[in-house]
Amino acid sequence: MGKVAPTPEPTRLSVVIPVYRSAQYIEPCLRAILSQTRPVDEVVLVDDRGDDGSIGMATRILTSADVEHRVVELDRNHGAGYARNAGLRAATGDVIWFFDSDDLADPTFAARMLDALVREDADFASCRTVFVDPVGAALGVAEPRQPRQGAVGGNEFARMLMRGKVKAYPPARLFRRAVLGDAPWDERRAYEDMAATLRIALRADRVALVDEPLLWYRQHPESTSQVTCTHTADVFAMGDEVARLAPELRERNTPSGWGSSWLEGSRNRSLARAFRYREVLIPAAHMAMRAAQANSGDPEVVRSLIAESRRRSSLADVVPLVASGQLRSAAFAVGMAASPSAYARVLRTR
Structure with missing residues (x-):
């Protein structure tokens, strides 16, 4: 009689969403989270003090959907890196999805990424990204197709990052909490994603690759990468x-x-x-x-x-x-x- 595979431990998935001046986008963002075929277990909203009413809109949507959620209120605007770290401290899940309040995702994102994470016994899972315009129309896929499905070592993924073969967008990942540390995201500056993701990759033993473009990254004129300041x-x-x-x-x-x-x-x-x-x-x-x-x-x-x-x-x-x-x-x-x-x-x- 063959060896019986162990039953995988239950996974609790927390979504951390920094919210800053997102009134135009917060409802479709949360609808993308609520429409996941594998329901998320918890949503952590971080009020980064945009003061445009988007936090109130978000809490009303999640309350009416009867989704477990909490709000972390910051004392002032600190930026995405600080807000993600604050949300991580408040999250209770063993797997973390950092999602931006203007982004969208394929309804199968959570299910397919969790499946890859568990199947490959990986520290985090990574998918490809579709750029969309302010109204959500697709503009193109950000990264080339991966040479294979499966997984790579953390060091190899770090090299892929530096070669531009994968982008450093946090919402395109599901992270096991243990690989993140206490405060993974840079808090002192904008462009906080790349160096932080590189550090996480260098700590990781194994990274699951999902070739499908499951994250929809919204490009709009107000984003940091589009405004000279x-x-x-x-x-x-x-x-x-x-x-x-x-x-x-x-x-x-x-x-x-x-x-x-x-x-x-x-x-x-x-x-x-x-x-x-x-x-x-x-x-x-x-x-x-x-x-x-x-x-x-x-x-x-x-x-x-x-x-x-x-x-x-x-x-x-x-x-x-x-x-x-x-x-x-x-x-x-x-x-x-x-x-x-x-x-x-x-x-x-x-």
């Missing part, structure tokens, strides 16, 4: 933190023996360089240049972003960027070294 400069601090974490990466196929540490270090430096241009310098400079062309944003902030992007670019990076196939980044480095204003004129035509 003082918070935009936080992207540089994020890049610095990622660079500090890069040496912790381990390449699965790096040979052992003499020279292996040097080879691994060289690969990590190349990976960090490509990330710096793709995810930090090019986005910051392009946002600032487009703001200047549209006569929007604080002119001093715009000038500062362009100057900092230029300072962090280098002609010394051009050859290694070309060698690694990062032609767009190499062209950016040349353009910023030669003439940012000429580069901006070229950008205007694209």
